[in-house]
Amino acid sequence: xxxxxxxxxxxxxxxxxxxxxxxxxxxxxxxxxxxxxxxxxxxxxxxxxxxxxxxxxxxxxxxxxxxxxxxxxxxxxxxxxxxxxxxxxxxxxxxxxxxxxxxxxxxxxxxxxxxxxxxxxxxxxxxxxxxxxxxxxxxxxxxxxxxxxxxxxxxxxxxxxxxxxxxxxxxxxxxxxxxxxxxxxxxxxxxxxxxxxxxxxxxxxxxxxxxxxxxxxxxxxxxxxxxxxxxxxxxxxxxxxxxxxxxxxxxxxxxxxxxxxxxxxxxxxxxxxxxxxx
Ligand SMILES: C[S@@+](CC[C@H](N)C(=O)[O-])C[C@H]1O[C@@H](n2cnc3c(N)ncnc32)[C@H](O)[C@@H]1O
Ligand SMILES: [Zn+2]
Numbered sequence: 559x560x561x562x563x564x565x566x567x568x569x570x571x572x573x574x575x576x577x578x579x580x581x582x583x584x585x586x587x588x589x590x591x592x593x594x595x596x597x598x599x600x601x602x603x604x605x606x607x608x609x610x611x612x613x614x615x616x617x618x619x620x621x622x623x624x625x626x627x628x629x630x631x632x633x634x635x636x637x638x639x640x641x642x643x644x645x646x647x648x649x650x651x652x653x654x655x656x657x658x659x660x661x662x663x664x665x666x667x668x669x670x671x672x673x674x675x676x677x678x679x680x681x682x683x684x685x686x687x688x689x690x691x692x693x694x695x696x697x698x699x700x701x702x703x704x705x706x707x708x709x710x711x712x713x714x715x716x717x718x719x720x721x722x723x724x725x726x727x728x729x730x731x732x733x734x735x736x737x738x739x740x741x742x743x744x745x746x747x748x749x750x751x752x753x754x755x756x757x758x759x760x761x762x763x764x765x766x767x768x769x770x771x772x773x774x775x776x777x778x779x780x781x782x783x784x785x786x787x788x789x790x791x792x793x794x795x796x797x798x799x800x801x802x803x804x805x806x807x808x809x810x811x812x813x814x815x816x817x818x819x820x821x822x823x824x825x826x827x828x829x830x831x832x833x834x835x836x
Pocket of ligand 1: 616617618626657658659660661663664681682683684687703704705706720721722723724799
């Protein structure tokens with residue numbers, strides 16, 4: 559079944575920048591210059607033209623996406639997902655964009671726990687991830703695109719979500735309404751400490767930078783930390799989700815699997831900021 563992509567012109571053409579209009583009967587979008595984009599059968603839209611790609615398969619690859627889905631669906635980050643959903647509800651978001659949405663775990667959680675009037679959009683540069691997200695959540699609007707060139711109309715969103723994902727500050731400002739909100743989740747100082755101990759001979763606290771992008775002011779900051787005890791296979795999946803996975807050779811993976819009862823600290827910094835620029 560194809561998803562309910564918003565028929566209005568929230569999208570802009572990634573080639574010429576003019577507004578994209580949907581032809582619902584044909585399940586495709588066109589701009590006035592006849593650039594044309596079809597909805598994939600899973601219901602997502604690919605708005606990343608080949609000339610904007612730096613590699614053939616940018617972003618997370620399929621094994622990384624599958625590792626993330628396996629680990630997240632086991633529920634280990636549910637306290638974070640709950641905190642995110644309650645901030646979205648408390649602020650009565652209407653048009654929300656999940657930047658670097660990955661395989662859609664947080665978007666699904668938000669749909670299940672937030673007000674039904676919320677219109678959810680998700681974007682990632684990795685096609686595998688977007689396809690997987692769209693398959694599981696037909697009501698949300700997923701696209702393949704880069705955070706550096708957001709193919710949305712100016713000031714379309716009132717809420718942006720950025721969970722362990724990159725962004726481009728100017729693009730964040732452009733697509734957000736005046737007084738719109740930006741919710742960011744970044745690793746806290748002790749995030750995954752015990753996992754890192756398997757890789758680094760000396761583990762250092764992750765340095766916190768409290769800088770907000772230009773044009774934003776702080777509304778609220780929370781630190782969420784607790785310990786998790788994933789099973790051996792889930793520990794390896796967790797490792798594959800991290801930016802330091804590439805440092806872990808086969809011996810590290812074996813040691814990680816062999817450890818008995820490993821408790822791992824999570825540490826998340828959840829920052830809510832408001833757009834103050836006009
Ligand atoms: C660490 S993952 C986080 C995924 C998801 N937010 C989560 O927490 O499960 C970072 C995501 O950003 C995506 N990504 C990396 N560079 C990107 C870019 N330039 N534009 C859009 N997404 C990008 C990756 O493909 C990946 O899915
Ligand atoms: Zn165009």
